Amino acid sequence: MTQIKHHLTDQLLIGYAAGTLPEAFNLVVATHLSMCDSCRAAAQAYDAIGGAFLETDAQASMDEGALEETLALIGKGPSAAKPMAASDVPSPLRAYIGGGLGDVKWRSVGMGVRQAVLSTSKSATARLLYIPAGAAVPDHGHRGTELTLVLQGAFRDATARFAAGDVEVANEDLNHTPVAEIGEDCICLAATDAPLRFNSWIPRMAQPFLRI
Incomplete structure (x- = not known):
C-alpha cells in the first residue's frame, strides 16, 4: 500500500469541519479523508472542537412540539439506501461519477x-x-487555489512526487507542469476556485470551452 506523504492543510480541514468550503473542495477533502488515516483523525479532532464550541453557545428556544414534528418528518423520509457495489474509486466520489x-x-x-x-x-x-503515462499537463499557474488528489498512478512536478492518496495544494505562487510517471496512467481528482493561468497560447485559446 502506498504511503501518503502529502496531506491536507489545517486550514482546509478546519474549513471542512466548519462547512465553509465550496462543494468541489469538500469533495476532494472527503475523498482524501477516505484514503488517509492521519488526516481523517485530524478532521475528527476539529469536528470535536467545533462541537465543544456549540455546547458553550447560548441555546436557542424551540417551539412546543418541534421535536415531534422533526421526528415525524424523519419518519416520512426515504428508506435507507442500498449499499453500493464495490468500486475502484473512494466512496465520496462514487455518487458524482455514477459508479x-x-x-x-x-x-x-x-x-x-x-x-x-x-x-x-x-x-x-x-x-x-x-x-497517460509519461504525458504532461500544459505548464500553468493559478489565479486561486487548486487541490489535486491522486487516485491512481503518480505524477511529478517541480515541487515533489505525488502518488495515490497524495494531495497537492497549489496557489498563485506555483507555476508547474505535472508529468505522469512512466509505467502507469495517472488519474486525479482536482478542484479549482478560479481559472488556471496557462503559459502557452494553445491551451489559453481552448480554456473557455474546456472550463479549466
Whole structure:
C-alpha cells in the first residue's frame, strides 16, 4: 500500500469541519479523508472542537412540539439506501461519477490528457483528470487555489512526487507542469476556485470551452 506523504492543510480541514468550503473542495477533502488515516483523525479532532464550541453557545428556544414534528418528518423520509457495489474509486466520489472509473465520460483536452467535469456548485469546479503515462499537463499557474488528489498512478512536478492518496495544494505562487510517471496512467481528482493561468497560447485559446 502506498504511503501518503502529502496531506491536507489545517486550514482546509478546519474549513471542512466548519462547512465553509465550496462543494468541489469538500469533495476532494472527503475523498482524501477516505484514503488517509492521519488526516481523517485530524478532521475528527476539529469536528470535536467545533462541537465543544456549540455546547458553550447560548441555546436557542424551540417551539412546543418541534421535536415531534422533526421526528415525524424523519419518519416520512426515504428508506435507507442500498449499499453500493464495490468500486475502484473512494466512496465520496462514487455518487458524482455514477459508479466507477469505467462510467466516467471523458473528454479530450489535448496531448492525450482527458477530463470529466463533475456537477458541483458554481463557487468552484471539480474534475477528474486522466494523464497517460509519461504525458504532461500544459505548464500553468493559478489565479486561486487548486487541490489535486491522486487516485491512481503518480505524477511529478517541480515541487515533489505525488502518488495515490497524495494531495497537492497549489496557489498563485506555483507555476508547474505535472508529468505522469512512466509505467502507469495517472488519474486525479482536482478542484479549482478560479481559472488556471496557462503559459502557452494553445491551451489559453481552448480554456473557455474546456472550463479549466
